[in-house]
Amino acid sequence: MTEKTLVLTDVVKRYPNGALAVDRVNVDVNAGELVVFVGPSGCGKSTLLRMVAGLETVTDGSIELAGRVVNDLEPAERDIAMVFQNYALYPHMSVRKNLSYGLKNRGLPADEINRRVEEAAEILEIGAFLDRKPSQLSGGQRQRVAMGRAIVRHPAIFLFDEPLSNLDARLRNRMRVEIRKLQRRLNTAMIYVTHDQVEAMTLADRIVVLNGGRVEQIGSPAEVYGDPASTFVASFIGAPPMNLIEVGIEAGRAMRDGVALPLPPSHDGALPAKAIWGLRPERARVGDDGNGIPFTIDVVEELGASRLLHGRIGGAEFTLQQDASAPPPSQATTLLIDPRDVHLFDAETGKAL
Amino acid sequence: MKSAQFDSRFGPYLLLLPQMAVISIFFLWPAAEAVWASFFLEDPFFGTRVFVGLENYVTALTSDDYARAAWFTVIFTAVVTLATLGIGMWLAVAADNVLRGNNTYKTLLMWVYAIAPPVAGLIGVMLFDQHIGPLVDFVALFGHEMQVGVSWWDTAIAMMIVASWKQIPYTFIFVLSGLQSIPNSVREAAAIDCRSSIRRFWTVIFPLLAPTTFFLMIVNITYALFETFGIIDLMVKGEPGNNPKTLVYKVYLDGFRGNDLGGSSAQSVILMILVLALTIVQFRLIERRIHYS
Ligand SMILES: Nc1ncnc2c1ncn2[C@@H]1O[C@H](COP(=O)(O)OP(=O)(O)O)[C@@H](O)[C@H]1O
Ligand SMILES: [Mg+2]
Secondary structure (H helix, E strand, C coil): CCCEEEEEEEEEEEEECCEEEEEEEEEEEECCCCEEEEECCCHHHHHHHHHCCCCCCCCCEEEEECEECCCCCCHHHCCEEHHHCCCCCCCCCCHHHHHHHHHHHCCHHHHHHHHHHHHHHHHHHHHHCCCCHHHHHHHHHHHHHHHHHHHHHHCCCCEECCCCCCCCCHHHHHHHHHHHHHHHCCEEEEEEEECCCHHHHHHHHHHEEECEEEEEEEEEEHHHHHHHHHHHHHHHHCCCCCCEEEEECCCEEEECEEEEECCHHCCCCCCEEEEEECCCCHHECCCCCCCCCCEEEEEEEEECEEEEEEEECCCCCEEEEECCCCCCCCEEEEEEEEEHHHHEECCCCCCEE | CCCCCCCCCCHHHHHHHHHHHHHHHHHHHHHHHHHHCCCCCCCCCCEEEEEECCCCHHHHHCHHHHHHHHHHHHHHHHHHHHHHHHHHHHHHHHHHHHHCCHHHHHHHHHHHHHHHHHHHHHHHHHHHCCCCCHHHHHHCCCCCCCCCCCCHHHHHHHHHHHHHHHHHHHHHHHHHHHHHHCCCHHHHHHHHHCHHHHHHHHHHHHHHHHHHHHHHHHHHHHHHHHHHHHHHHHHHHHCCCCCCCCHHEEEEEEEEHHHCCHHHHHHHHHHHHHHHHHHHHHHHHHHHHHHHC
């Protein structure tokens, strides 16, 4: 069994104003693992992270860090390091002091502090401005300093709350790769909070999809993408999102406006009369083998490497993603769909069937 | 910037005229008059004046009475400034802990600033009233009969308490808004980095308040030096006697009680120079504040 760095058991957060921000969440983080909390704004990601950090009280449940329940410990007593969205650097301290402040307060000897600061400065390439104040740095440099302040602590777990959302798109992509490399190199567990599903997919060992304070699904990026547990996950992860079409099930076929859609092979048995039929946009092909599905194209979007065809199957909207090298189809065409790529969800609960 | 808005080149001066007139009549002219009068010895009964050069200054600066008033002023100013800053800051920190991010309360607290100082001054003086003052009764419990306006020490202490009391709300509001402008995340980062909240205050919060503190220090020094006249007058009741007095109050006593206009003018010129120095310091600090952000 792998060692668990963090174990959240039935964690609940109710704010004093009555808002239930986190509702019975169970999540583990293994040693050295990078877990991403992802979900739309207001789903409780930050609240959950801040509870781990000790910045919010725990209404119910337990938070166990490195084998020790930390519910009632002060943030400084927990073995964590956090990177804030707006970096939260100390404006009156030089970069060097920003890094060493926490270590000094924990009574580390001066030479050890220096060693760690130099080490972090080298890893993050911030050695050249150790004596500058944060106001004299660019956004990207501040971001690095904020990470430096976290890594000098050698914590049991890193907590990153949307650390890249204040950077421009190019820098964000670069830093994303760097964070992944850094985490691999330090081999320290990390929780990374983001609302950006691309960040989640590219960074995570495991993704925790949150919705309205609850866990929708936990799994590797491939699992969450390939086998979404609900329509929420299916439409949140992946861009463009999965096509979801309300269908009626008649005689073992999914029917929408008189068009028959294939059902997944494992679901020939008992199915409800109504369901939601799902297919990733890149999983259909233009073609005809005699019983292709009629598809009317409304708009074509060229994305360079690929092309999006927005149109309709019956009355339902459907988007198809195809290689830009494929010949552009005419306005009305037919689609070929492999039944094994089809997902079915409960029409009421949205859960996968 | 373009000045095309004005048709005539005299337009701007015309607009400035009322302000310049007010400054001239109420500040420049009396100031010039004071400088001029400080070089003369004036006979209050016959209205004759004799030019005496710097003698008024020499007399003022070498007199024992002046030295005593100067000493008292220094101590009075230091005590009032520090007490006001200390207590105001302490109250603001306590309030800030309760108020974090609550705008309704913040607006309510602005009323403290609007209402409190004049009322506080009045109440403060009443606290030490010989007949109905609760503080006089309180001290009497310990067997000491306070005689504000008669006993030097009692008067000095009462002056300092009332003067600080009156200025605390102002300090409180400024420190509070300074505290509220420190981002929450910086406090939280500090909470992760440092266990002791007292140490956090002195290493993170207090340094971030430094611009506000400098500003308030200058304001409070100016206040203690010049704006406490009313309080002192209420306590001393125009009877210099054995009472402590500040330099500003002495200007008034010597000029209007002692009828020594020349000496009084010389003293006010000395004070004007002091104000000038303080103003320069204040401008320097404000410049630095701008560099801060
Ligand atoms: N201090 C607070 N008091 C009351 N409600 C809060 C507070 N902070 C957050 N919330 C609420 O809790 C929910 C989750 O917030 P948050 O964890 O910040 O979401 P996220 O980080 O996923 O965007 C939101 O509905 C938000 O309005
Ligand atoms: Mg958030």
